[in-house]
Amino acid sequence: MRDYLFIAAALIFSARTVNSQIIVKAPLSPRITGYRIDARLDVSSKTVNGTMEAFWVNKTNDIVPDIFLHLYMNAFRSERTTFNREAGWKPGNDSSLFGRIDLKYFTLRDGKDIKSRIKYIQPDDNNPHDSTVIQILLPEPAKPGDTVFINAGFVTRLPSRIVRTGYSDDFFFVGQWFPKFGVYEPAGMRYSTKGGWNCHQFHERSEFYADHSVYDVRITVPKEYVVGTGGMLMSEAGNDTKTKTQTWRAEDIVDFAWTAWPGFAVYTDQWKHVKITLLIPKTRTEQVQRQFTAVKNALEYFEKNVGPYPWPHVTIVDPPAKGSGASGMEYTTLFTSESVYKLPSWFHILEMTTVHEFGHAYFMGILASNEFEEPWLDEGVNSFWEERIIDHYWGENSGIIDLPMIKIPDKSESRIGYVHSQSRQVASNKEFSWNYPHESYGMLSYEKTATWLYTLMGIIGEDAMNEVFRQYYREWAFKHPCGKDFVNVVNEVVKRIYGDKFGTDMNWFFDETLYGTGICDYKVEGFTNTKGKTSSSNKGKADKSVSMAVADSSQKAVVRLERDGEVMLPVEVAVHFSDGNEIIENWDGKSRFRDYTYYGKKVLWVRIDPEFKNRMDINFINNSMTDEPNRIPERRFSDKLIAFLQLLTSILTL
């Protein structure tokens, strides 16, 4: 009985603290869930022993009979879990490779044991060996306004092969480590037609979905360990000669992860109201400034073009080589970057990863879309912004390799990845993440999305595109937007700026790109310049461009354009004449072919989409034609190749 009183008192206390304001001035989110966790890292057994007090508030009008929670760490429990099956991974007999979460106890606020009510379910694939989702039938259904408090004790065993989470030697990255509520979606929210929990299993090709929460987390580690989390450090106390306990708090974030390693050096910097903390291996001091510059650039660009960064803190973790499996992952106010010792300054993997992972604070953190079901809305949109930021701050066409002789632009990587993929048409973007066939998840959700977003920006302009995202932020920050919400925002903003210039809405664009599987390929089939008398029938057939030309019976030019792909997008066509004049035709791109006829002029060259705005086009080469192609690059290439081969042969022979 005394125990029950203690637990009840603790829960009341925790409910009060998780609802109070410590970091941000006012709650940013509805705070449907909250967690208070006491975790102890045992570095010898590679386990985290935890106790957790958590709540879920029924803010819907539904009577909810159960609660759903993720036990993500069970994805590593055996080789037959959904995660490992999808990865095709067979850990063998090495027990260190397995990870799991074991629940020691599970009670309600009143101490009532509900562990026996736990049911392992597999909503996605009915795999009986997967135990990453649990359903607990409540003794009493949660009525509208009710709060369900749970109290759990758990032991999380970390796997030695880090796949986002795990350990390597003395490096620990602790993610997806505690029992975590799914998201209850009432009818009308996102695509729900009736109320229910959205709680998917842990898939190899998927990320996550959660409500914004408040976290109060006490972490006990050996004294020499440096800890980094997505929260702010509230206090630190030495327990004895061997361990220390740190109390961290995070508000309105969707996930709480942490890392511990004795080899970290800690650096801090400030950008406006944001304190930036960097945890980096001690040997990589020369990369400290690069990391800070990257995250500050991202902060500035996002604030200007999307919306303010609401938290006063962000933590970058640059894992050591042995913990590289934890690299490139986001947990809202903490993210992991990627680099190596002595990373050359022309190799921008660090900048790209930092900008990208930080970007998830917006597309996933603030705009908390469902990454299981619509990965494009997070990864694809974020890739688009990453590429824009890299272009803006590191120079147009900057990217992973930035050498005077060779550049691999970030935005080209996306386009090339999509337009030259053999699987570019196997699915649309409207797939659950684990359902993308033929290893197309990354290509379609990241690369195709970034490519069609660039194309959309080419159509509506950069200012309108930025306004779309500002509006998206204003409407959906700290909520759970879905694809149709984003489309609605685009429709609303484009209508506001352009009226009906692009039609009554932009759905046609999304039908072609987001929801379609077709490819886009416009080409100049040819053009002719002929001399001879113009017949009246020709004049009759000629399009509006004829009226722009001065009638000259001796000269006639015909430009022939074709649409080889299924995707129909409006394109500009630049036609350059021998007299130096140039006109821009606007082709709606719908018909399979389009001819333009001009009288009294001789065409020198034709270019469809002269500014390469339509990055969906799978072949830029056939977009233009001239009678006098520039052969300089070929000749130069040949000269250099000959010299290169000569010198190489002279080196390799004695």
Added chain:
Amino acid sequence: MKIFNALDTGMVRSLKVWKGILITWFIYLSLASTVALPLKAVLKEGLGKSTIAERLVTGIDMDVLTDLGPGFRNELHYFYSGLLIIILIGFLTNAFLTGGFFDSMKGTSQRFVPAEFFGSCARNFFPFTLITLVTGIMFLFLAFLLIALPLSSLLSRSSTEWVPLLIVKISILVFILLYMIIVLVADYARAWQVMNGKASPFRALGFGFKTAFCKLRSTYPLMLILWIGNTFFLVLSYLLIGRLKPATGIGVFMLFVLSQLLFFTRLLLKCWRYGSVTALKEINEQLFRADKQQDANQ
């Protein structure tokens, strides 16, 4: 002093064989063209009459190159195969031509006569091929041991990140130092071979090893000077050719001329090495004979 005499003599002798260098240059130009010109044609065909080539004026454009589609992939395959063939043919050609060069570098050689040059090439082809093959295998073995293995340690989960990199750096340094000794062995062996006349490549190699190690104190600095000069020139050539981006027809022609001049100079520097090592060998022999004579007189 001995070293500078050898370098000086080597330079004079290498300049004397400029016709041979010209022949070598032409052979290598033809060889490289067999790969580069078809690639150029593929590129021309792929780009067709498109104006997109303008995006290549400022340098490599990944969008354009990949949009070449299967043509680009075929081009890459062709390039890799071509590169391998060029290296193989280059190896044999080099074994052939160095016979003529080393023969022309002897102190007793008179002015350059192409017929004699090719005669020496043919005469020494077999022993020179064997010498090059043996030293080539030694290079490969050393490269595996001192570069490939340490590089693989970079991928290991070492707790201290700087250790594998330091190991790699030290290994590369050791490789360079040993590389120069092997070059010395090969050069001494070939210089001995042309003087010996009879084809005995293994005896030549034996001589090469013996001389390289016995006279290491005097010959190693010579090789170091030559290696630094050659390496500096090569890096400079690569940077210059790589960075130049002429955008006009005459500019491209000038690039061709410049790149070929650089390659000609590279060949001249290589011959300088042959000449210097040969001269040093002769100086050492003269000194040895003089010492012997002095001993006999005493």
